[in-house]
Amino acid sequence: xxxxxxxxxxxxxxxxxxxxxxxxxxxxxxxxxxxxxxxxxxxxxxxxxxxxxxxxxxxxxxxxxxxxxxxxxxxxxxxxxxxxxxxxxxxxxxxxxxxxxxxxxxxxxxxxxxxxxxxxxxxxxxxxxxxxxxxxxxxxxxxxxxxxxxxxxxxxxxxxxxxxxxxxxxxxxxxxxxxxxxxxxxxxx
Numbered sequence: 001x002x003x004x005x006x007x008x009x010x011x012x013x014x015x016x017x018x019x020x021x022x023x024x025x026x027x028x029x030x031x032x033x034x035x036x037x038x039x040x041x042x043x044x045x046x047x048x049x050x051x052x053x054x055x056x057x058x059x060x061x062x063x064x065x066x067x068x069x070x071x072x073x074x075x076x077x078x079x080x081x082x083x084x085x086x087x088x089x090x091x092x093x094x095x096x097x098x099x100x101x102x103x104x105x106x107x108x109x110x111x112x113x114x115x116x117x118x119x120x121x122x123x124x125x126x127x128x129x130x131x132x133x134x135x136x137x138x139x140x141x142x143x144x145x146x147x148x149x150x151x152x153x154x155x156x157x158x159x160x161x162x163x164x165x166x167x168x169x170x171x172x173x174x175x176x177x178x179x180x181x182x183x184x185x186x187x188x189x
Contacts, residue, residue, distance in 0.1 A: 009047045009057070011037040016054040017103055025051070025111040052117045055104050058093065059121050063128045066090050070132035079138050083150035084177045086129065087157075091169045094158060102162050126151045153177055 015036035019028040030051050034044040048054045069086035077085070094101045108114040126147040133143035157172040164172070 008037070008039055008043060012039065012044055012047055013054055013057060013100065016051065017100065017107065020055075020107045020111070021103060025107065025114060052114060055108065055114065056117060056121055059125070062090055062093060063125055065093065066125065067128050067132040070129060070136065073136075079133055079136075079142065079146045080177070080180075082133070082136065083129070083146055084173075087150055087154045088170055088173055090154065091157070091173050094161075095169045098165075101158075102165075105158065105162055122151055122155070149180065153180055 012033060016028070016033045019032055019036060028051065030044050031041045033051065033054065034041045037044075048057070066086050066089075069089045070082055073082040073085050108118050126144075129150065130140075130143040130147035133146055134140055138146065153176040154173065157169060157176040160172040160176070161167070161169040
């Protein structure tokens with residue numbers, strides 16, 4: 001069995017997800033995850049600092065992809081359109097890994113410690129996106145609001161995608177941003 005590298009990391013993630021679904025997060029130990037993955041516990045800790053992080057791997061890549069997409073968006077786009085482009089790019093990461101993404105979101109939804117971690121990660125991501133918007137010239141207050149709104153739309157779309165897998169995450173994301181536009185449109189008399 002592999003003890004290091006990408007294959008061991010993937011096996012640890014899959015083992016953790018299986019055990020969290022079978023036993024629950026709180027009743028699963030890192031030793032059990034390592035055993036299921038066919039590695040020792042030291043190998044687990046070479047890859048992940050704790051048993052929560054095994055489900056949040058890739059956050060740094062997601063942050064980098066989002067901030068890069070905001071930074072590299074064509075000039076002249078409104079912040080809303082910049083965010084839509086950035087989150088559409090990030091959606092590909094979840095779509096490509098749906099067999100892991102879907103049960104991961106379900107485990108997080110029923111585990112308070114993981115929901116707390118998810119909120120902390122979301123705050124970190126929205127802060128990074130807001131900073132990227134500020135670098136594009138968006139005022140700080142508006143950049144923060146835009147980043148939080150964009151993340152909320154992304155999160156909403158991801159849940160809709162889990163609930164309705166017949167449509168792509170991209171389609172759900174486009175719908176969420178269209179819904180935001182509709183919410184802010186002037187009322188017709």
